[in-house]
Amino acid sequence: MDQPKRYLITSALPYANGLKHIGHLAGAYLPADIYVRYLKAQKRDVVYVCGSDEHGTAIPIQATKEGTTAQAIIDKYHPIMEQNFKDLGIGFDIYHRTSDPLHHETAREFFTALNNNGDLEIKESEQYFDEQANTFLADRYIKGTCPNCGYENAYGDQCERCGKSLSPDELINPVSTLSGNTPVKKLTKHWYLPLDRHETFLRNWILKEHANDWRATVVGQCKSWIDGGLQARAVTRDLDWGVKVPLPEAEGKVLYVWFDAPIGYISATKQWALNNEKDWRPYWEDKDTKLVHFIGKDNIVFHCLIFPVMLKLHGNILPDNVPSNEFMNLEGDKMSTSRNWKIEMQDYIDDFVNKENGGTQMADVLRYYLTLIAPETKDSEFTWQGFQDANNSELVSIFGNYVNRSLVLMHKLCKGKVPPLHAELLNDLDNSVIAEIASAKEKIESLLEQYKFRDALFEVINLARTGNQYMQKKEPWIVAKQVGDNGEPTKDAQDLIDNTLHICLQLCANLAILVNPFLPFTARKMCHLMKVVDKMLEWENAGKMKLLSVGYSLRAPELLFRKIEDSEIAYQLEKLRSAVVNRDTAAADETKKMEETKEEKPNVKPEIVFDDFAKIDLKVGKIVSAEKVEKADKLLKLAVDLGFETRTIVSGIAMHFAPEDIVGKQVTVVTNLAPRKMRGIESNGMILMAEDNNGKLHFINPETDVNPGAGVS
Incomplete structure (x- = not known):
């Protein structure tokens, strides 16, 4: 395959709603950076774009938590994230x-082009609306009971306890997070991207053209979505934070964040082009450009199905590959910001990079370990013990030790200068190491082109391991004991020492080139020690044996890496445990505060007029049967006699009443509610209940027996 004329590399735009953790770093940013550094070492035309995703509900929600504005939130976190990276x-x-x-x-402009071309469609639908706040509610502004696990504070898009993806309609007893009131359904109009029109294109493009060169997990997830039937997705939403929809009839609506965020790759490229007096168009319109998206697996659908459809309709190039990583867990559990189970990039920088015994070498230590355990094909796990072992056993004992010994012995046995190579004295061991230096370049290059960064890093460390083994077999310090009358090594001995250390030093220079994509700070420090300019790090120099000139003086050795002590690891583990305790304490305090507020100030709903109340049809009913709903601890399925008919009603009272104890009970029923499905059962009404100070529910019913169907007024 011919080499592309240019490359455009992207990493998923991180939300500017808070600090990002090392799981984010490992998923979409470090792999992309490794690939870009390799391409730039190849002197290829490559642009690497990213930026903060500053729209969507996550921003105003964080603003509410911090008691500030959405603009203040993005202005706070954007520069922090940029500096962290x-x-x-x-x-x-x-x-x-x-x-x-x-x-x-x-x-x-992107939206307008698609809309004018008839690529979007308009639909009306009922969505939740908060009457007190006078606004439609995004999924994250709705909370309720998860139908899957019963967690009472699940959001309208996902339950953070069990992880299940949800829609607001699935929540039991939904409430608005803005007012605490039960939202109502209200008709609204939105623009949609009809993905179903493009199923044939996606099926051919992904499942045929890229079935073998994309990661299996990516193709598998795409196939599952396509086979499940593609649905139209809303391009707009009712929100006051985001990119305003450029249509007069769309007042109060913004572009959905999933639509506007990936367009951020294009606007970032435009800004880069303006900054560098370049033309941005070839990077998005020329088929000789190779576009690669680096993402985490939670972004596969957007980058492999939705955004490619948008790009195709808009006349842009399609991604050549989407190397998606799986998730990185932490000490046996899923990394999570909401549960405070994480290592933030800022925390790592503060604890290791900015410390007196830290520095850029410690940034490279994190890069090394995250690449070593990269979740390229399955979920992986970060442990502080593994981090310490990787540093002490590999970076210190293998890589750093080899470079340090080579420089120490050169200064001790070769007067601090690169010794000559006596070709006539080379033996099989010497030649095999020289051959391995050349083959290492080919192996690493092939693996990097296939986005196999973990395997490529292994080959770099393996070359350092080969250098250590070679030095041990050659034992130049032993050969140096063969001295003449002047007390110096004999000429034959010195020639053998020269050959050994010449090969060792050239191998060091090659290590600097090969490790540069992974550990850039280390590569530059090695260049400093070898007194060469960074230009040596260009990829074309790898595999060569004449990188360091004979007779050239090198600097005194310095350790590339330091050992990480047990006390440092113990501190990090305690810090992680304390964060969870603090989280649980804060959650308990918040619950207590809410309960106290509830006792002090009853939740009074907004005032209504009589005509509003008159719309509610209340009747007396009698429960004729009751049974528990399977896999729903809080739900009972009731058959209620209303006189004129018997209805099925699903009620969240199973924690308060045994089914057999309520058969025959009179109840007050709201009979004109729209039917609603819960756990697959259609519920046709609502039982009115009262809750005492202890949280116990009580039926609201007549003092004496009344015929089922009697009206309540």
């Missing part, structure tokens, strides 16, 4: 932001 060696060509006017202009 820089401190850990992530070398974006531009780190943009979707709040920038250029992005708003680009996103609106």
Whole structure:
């Protein structure tokens, strides 16, 4: 396959709603940076773009938590994230932001082009509306009981206890997080991207063209979505934070964040081009450009199905590959910001990089370990013990030890200068090491081209291991004991020492080139020690044996890495445990505060007029049968006699009443509620209940027996 004319590399835009953890770093940013550094060492035309995703409900929700504005939130976290990435060696060509006017202009143009071409469709649907707040509710502004696990604080898009993806309609007893009131359904109009029109294209493009060169997990997830039947997705939403929809009839609506965020790659490229007096169009419109998206697996659907359809309709190139990583767990559990089970990039920088015994070498230690355990094909796990072992047993004892010994022995046995190579004295061991240096370049290059960064890093360390083994077999310090009358090694002995250390030093120079994509700070420190410019790190120099000139003086050796002590690991483990305790304490305090507030100030709903109340049809009913709903601890399925008919009603009272104890009970029923499915059962009404100070529920029923169907007023 011919080499592309240019490359455009992207990493998923991180939400600017808080600090990001090392799981994020390992998923979408470190692999992309490794690939980009390799491409740039190859002197290829490559642009690496990213930026903060500053729209969507996550931003105003965080603003509410911090008691500030959405704008203040993005202005706070954008520069922190940008600096975090820089401190850990992530070398974006531009780190943009979707709040920038250029992005708003680009996103609106994109929407307008699709809309004018008839690629979007308009639909009306009922969505939850908070009457007190006078606003439609995004999924994250709705909470309720999870139908899967019974967790009472599940969001309208996902339950954070069991992880199940949800829709607001699935929640039991949904409430608005803005007012605490039960939302109502209200008709609204939105623009949709009809993915179902593009099923044939996606099936051919992904499941045929890329079935063998994309990661199996990516193809598998795409196939599952396609086979399940593609549905139209809303492009707009009712929200006051985001890119305004550029249509007069769409007042109060913004572009859905899933639609506007990936367009951020294009606006970032535009800004990069403006900064560098370049033309951005070839990077998005020329088929000689190779577009690669680096993401985590939670973004597969957006980058492999939805965004490619958008790009195709807009006349842009399609991604050549989407190397998605699985999730990285932490000490036996899923890494999670909401559960405070995480290692934030800022925390690592503060504890290791910015410490007196830290520095950029410690940034490279994290890069090394995250690549070593990269979740390329399955979920992996970060442990502090594994982090310590990787540093002490591999970076210190193998890589750093080899480089240090080579420089120490050169200064001791060769007067601090690169010794000559006596070709006539080379033996099979010497030649095999020289051959291995050349073959290492080919192996690593092939693996990097296939996005197998973990395997490629192994080959780099393996070359350092080969160097250590070679030095041990050659034992130049022993050969140096063959001295003449002057007390110096004999000429024959010195010639053998020269050959050994010449090969060892050339191997060191090759290690600097090969490790540069993975550990850029280390590669530059090695260049400093060898007194060569960074230009030596260009990929074409790898595999060569004349990188360091004979007779050239090198600097005194310095340790590339330091040992990590047990006390440092113990501190990090205790810090992690304390964070969870603090989280649980804060949650308990919040619950207590809510209960106290509830006792002090009853939840009074907004005032209504009589005509509103008159719309509610209340009748007396009698429970004729009751049974528990399978896999739902809180739900009972009731058959209620209303006189004129018997209805099925699903009620969340199973924690308060045994089914057999309520058969025959009179109840007050709201009979004109729209039917609603819960756990697959259609519920046709609501039982009115009262809750005492202890949280116990009580039926609201007549004092004496009344015929079923009697009206309540």
